Amino acid sequence: MSWEAIAAIGQVLGALGVIASLLYLATQVRQNNRASAVAAKLASTQLLSEFVDPLIADPELMDVWLRGRKNLESLNNIEHFRFVNMCLKAFWFFSAAQFQLRIGTVHEEDWAEFYAVIRFWLEGEGVRTWWQKTGKTRFGKSFVLFIDREIANLPNAAQPVDAPDRLPASSHPPANGR
Numbered sequence: 001m002s003w004e005a006i007a008a009i010g011q012v013l014g015a016l017g018v019i020a021s022l023l024y025l026a027t028q029v030r031q032n033n034r035a036s037a038v039a040a041k042l043a044s045t046q047l048l049s050e051f052v053d054p055l056i057a058d059p060e061l062m063d064v065w066l067r068g069r070k071n072l073e074s075l076n077n078i079e080h081f082r083f084v085n086m087c088l089k090a091f092w093f094f095s096a097a098q099f100q101l102r103i104g105t106v107h108e109e110d111w112a113e114f115y116a117v118i119r120f121w122l123e124g125e126g127v128r129t130w131w132q133k134t135g136k137t138r139f140g141k142s143f144v145l146f147i148d149r150e151i152a153n154l155p156n157a158a159q160p161v162d163a164p165d166r167l168p169a170s171s172h173p174p175a176n177g178r
Helices: 003-057 060-072 076-103 108-122 124-132 141-152
Strands: none
Touching: 003 060, 003 076, 003 141, 060 076, 060 108, 060 124, 076 108, 076 124, 076 141, 108 141, 124 141
């Protein structure tokens, strides 16, 4: 066998090794992406759960949230401060979810869950009042445009504040979150 034939065989074996390495790397990247998606879903679910837990555990806080959601002006100064901070915390969460949708790291099904919660919050007149007065000044332009568009698209006969499990039949999350 000539040296040229041995070199050719070596090159073929080297190329096969590179291909095998690339296939292995692609498999590892795919598995890592799935693990990251699972971790992101669990983290967002935990954040929302941690937000809701105090409302469930503290009837006074739940009362502040319900009354503030209905009418921001019905709250005294301390209650108003608590409600505003609840809104900020919720909208930081919503902003992060909408950002993840914009950059393509949240699946459409997960976005539909976020969107339902966002719509529920926006259906509260007190939340919309907070957003118009001060909330929108604390967020980035694309999120402000998204929320303003959602508020503009709310039906005139908004859902009753005390019906958290009902969304209007026409509520479909925008596919692009914009």
